Amino acid sequence: MIVVLKPNTPEGDITAVVEEIKRLNYEPRVLRGVELTVIAAIGDERTHSNLETLTVFPQVDRVMPVQSRYKLVKRQVHPSNSVIQVDGRIPLGGKKLQVMAGPCSVESEKQLLSTAHAVKKAGATILRGGAFKPRTSPYEFQGLGEQGLKLLAKAKRETGLAIITELLSEQHADLVAEYADVLQIGTRNAQNFQLLIAAAKTGKPVLLKRGLSMRIEEWLLAGEYVIANGNPNLIFCERGIRTFETYTRNTLDLAAIPIIKQESHCPIVIDPSQGAGRADLVVAMCKGAVAMGADALLIEVHPNPAEAWSDGAQQLSLDGFAKLMETLNPFIAAAGRE
Amino acid sequence: MIVVLKPNTPEGDITAVVEEIKRLNYEPRVLRGVELTVIAAIGDERTHSNLETLTVFPQVDRVMPVQSRYKLVKRQVHPSNSVIQVDGRIPLGGKKLQVMAGPCSVESEKQLLSTAHAVKKAGATILRGGAFKPRTSPYEFQGLGEQGLKLLAKAKRETGLAIITELLSEQHADLVAEYADVLQIGTRNAQNFQLLIAAAKTGKPVLLKRGLSMRIEEWLLAGEYVIANGNPNLIFCERGIRTFETYTRNTLDLAAIPIIKQESHCPIVIDPSQGAGRADLVVAMCKGAVAMGADALLIEVHPNPAEAWSDGAQQLSLDGFAKLMETLNPFIAAAGRE
């Protein structure tokens, strides 16, 4: 770490900081500059104490970390891309672009199965659908629960699609893992570390959505909780961050694709439905995501969006989805994917 | 709700929306304006379906809700201030300004007890201290767990201070509630609805920190989860929101005080330590909070901040805290509090 002292710090006060740095097991190197003195503290920032506490010394202006705080998610420890086998057979993170599609919420057998057959036909390989739903208001539909999971299982049996569904309680981890091929951690739980640990321990692939106001570093560190708890099958999912803009529900940060590819070996998925909050923008966002190198798309599809029990405004119709898949073909080719 | 149609919508398309509104059990009133037609849909927006799904109709431009989505936290259902009795004896939300103080993390018996005695002497009535700590990185200190709770209990026996500590797992709810007089829900769990429900069910007062990027409405709705699950002892706590500014760790939104007082009957607490991330700004922020009508302050205090195991940079020393309490006196008087 770099410890920046205030201008004109007397020699004795410099020594006091140097001594404290030694006490915390770093090796200090004092650098006297034109205007300021800075102390480089050499040591492993992840295993030693955090030197930020030094800012309680009045002569310390700032402490700047230089090492990254994450390690297992890092590209360097695994220079090639991690390819995750969903349900042991669907590679995510490889050459083939995967598409996960389905309704925001599982509402009924008819709704789910008609969607499943349609998205399968259009080219999706994984079915999404919420059985447990985190809702901003306690008065909104909270999902069908286990019954929803059973419908997902039925859809899987009928179509062969793998299943991704949200886990929102540590207490449901085993139950949801029994039915799901990928556990989705939602944006509101992206730093619910107990849930991340519980999800990791099921051994199932974990798709970690970015929190509404999560910096890239915090997102990587949340992912670190999954791998550090013994589960290497980690997938990042960008779904829009919260900004001042109100035209869209969230601001989809597509730069997350090249950034995650650069920093990490894990696959990156784009969820344009949440990002846009409006079906009419989803198509353009999918094109951008594919062109920029996303490994998969996660798209909300509903047989009758106007009657959806949650987030109807952002769900594509079955027809709309089929058309989207066709539209994407040249972009998939241009991106060198299948 | 107000359904705004696109300009020049043909009559038949207007009728289609009107029919859908009726089908969803609202009573439509068509208003033909100079440029636009809007349809007012009369009905209870909380019990009926959400009309936002109507935006999938191409002729619908926007749907604007007019009713507030929360009810039990609302000032109107309880026009006077709710006063919550912490540990059955410390009124929070009444005329007396309460001060909650203590270390970010419980680290040792010596650290905790010396802090407890000092903050008690300086005027605090509630001891804070984290036993279970949510940390951005899995490699950071995660708290002493149950041992930490036991130390808090010991501090309570010795000083008479009530205890506030964080709950971060549904599975710890009963354990933490056994020791704590107030359960704190941290900012990263502010929309972990399962945790809110588990906290509510313990019956203990729940202090709900505002999420990093939570709008006031979402915060009130998260509080609604607590009251709707049978626990009226809800306390809101502003601790800074995430913005583009990097000088401070977060941006403390002191306007939350008059806003919560206007919208809700629940008490509002200010946590300036998290808001500032820097001890040197905490004093000014406490003055502002008291002047603007906060019901309590939640302040991080540590016997030796430079050696704190977490967030040292923002913790006051014991002396610093004692001086702060004296400094606040004229502002407490000016605000008409005790």
Added chain:
Amino acid sequence: MIVVLKPNTPEGDITAVVEEIKRLNYEPRVLRGVELTVIAAIGDERTHSNLETLTVFPQVDRVMPVQSRYKLVKRQVHPSNSVIQVDGRIPLGGKKLQVMAGPCSVESEKQLLSTAHAVKKAGATILRGGAFKPRTSPYEFQGLGEQGLKLLAKAKRETGLAIITELLSEQHADLVAEYADVLQIGTRNAQNFQLLIAAAKTGKPVLLKRGLSMRIEEWLLAGEYVIANGNPNLIFCERGIRTFETYTRNTLDLAAIPIIKQESHCPIVIDPSQGAGRADLVVAMCKGAVAMGADALLIEVHPNPAEAWSDGAQQLSLDGFAKLMETLNPFIAAAGRE
């Protein structure tokens, strides 16, 4: 507009609002709902007074506009895309994707001409380069001024590239317009309305960058200043907005492409250099921009980025630019552009 009254407003207070609405030349329609009364005020919101002042009545909860505030930039007044002829010969907004490239600042004849020849060869049609530079600090390089403009003119004569350069003072409007084929209004001046008017009056095409924290509506309204002052040659340019994220300098909001296309008839250009702040992300962002339908790209290119006098970190080398142009070809084809 829709005027929402507070619950349980007495009849007399409703009448007072109705009378005020009439006085302001709107036609009021009172709608009594289950919980609330709302008043629809029918009239042209752009020519009448703004009813938001009604919120000073204590019985008024909110006033919600329903009409859009912009008109001349609106897609509806010009249903087909506006195609702007840059220098009377380079169509922007049509089938051909245009590329504007060049250094952040004009530094010397050698630097500019070598760049101009290189970007021309790689396929760019418009040369960018700042002669007047708005810099965060007064101690940073402020541009070569008129000398820079003359170098741009020379580069134009030698290469045939049209010229885009920034206008940052009303007092330079005529001078800059003499040399430039497109006047660029920078992000910090995006709501400097006097500058927008001065730029409009030159008659040259105006490229309006989005302000750092400008909502789409505000951006469209700033553009409205240009067209309302007699200049229909308006071009929008997204260059990244300010968010909490610090990994990138700004967050490039690529959703602006389909949104501007939907709301407006004006062309939309993407500036990935400013958005990323890092050359290594520029390529991916260009791919996304092209796929999503951008009409042009604005890219910073420098013969030796490490020696650039401003913003070196985000400038591509000449080679890097040539490779980028090749890489983009399949995406341009996929997007149906030339």
Added chain:
Amino acid sequence: MIVVLKPNTPEGDITAVVEEIKRLNYEPRVLRGVELTVIAAIGDERTHSNLETLTVFPQVDRVMPVQSRYKLVKRQVHPSNSVIQVDGRIPLGGKKLQVMAGPCSVESEKQLLSTAHAVKKAGATILRGGAFKPRTSPYEFQGLGEQGLKLLAKAKRETGLAIITELLSEQHADLVAEYADVLQIGTRNAQNFQLLIAAAKTGKPVLLKRGLSMRIEEWLLAGEYVIANGNPNLIFCERGIRTFETYTRNTLDLAAIPIIKQESHCPIVIDPSQGAGRADLVVAMCKGAVAMGADALLIEVHPNPAEAWSDGAQQLSLDGFAKLMETLNPFIAAAGRE
């Protein structure tokens, strides 16, 4: 500056960076750490080239500046508070809290004079009122222009109040300075550097509002433009920043008070009207501002807010203002001000 190299950078690549640092006139010191090598580059970061261009070297991970970029606004160059004499007689930045009050826009003689007499009587010493108004839409009232300035002059003659009014065009600088005792630079022009220079050159005190999404450092640097152009009479004004919150128009960042006091010697003024966007929150915000050490308040007051031509929702009535001034007295005393 600190140059952080990527892990495992070969010796030759380290040398290349060292050479470049020397070429740019810094003195390099190589520090080999446990995981990373960093190079401290010693030199004056304000007069030398900016080393950020080094990030174009692939082996460079990050460049971190250590010196502050501003100097003349800095507390260190002027350890005591700067007290600015407005109109040569009203000290701003000293022991007395000053109050600037008046309408958002000057609308008529009657409106302005009745307000001026009322705010004077209630204790204000400076009259505010916009003659030139920057409006988001070109169709909104743009101010009375020079006629408005003349009305302000008349109000000054009648009441003895000093005048603050906005400057929004370089071309108006002399005209506005003829009438105004303080030139206000609005939030949208906070980085319109040409305007800052023009304002500075009039010699009149300059009140610089913080830009909507300006970091503290950028605000200080914009202020640096004023002092560096020969005008030491610089006043900072916090008026709310743009965040994701929509309940208030902006988020008033009251922490700016202690931060500006710490970083700079210049006075700091709070504008709660713009910050809140709602008159009902203004009172609480004024209390907080006074308690936290603001040197002055800037408050919108109108004889009939419901009929204001701009921003009626956030203006206090004459009575409301008089009551506010009484309410503030105990807080002014508690803050040790007059």
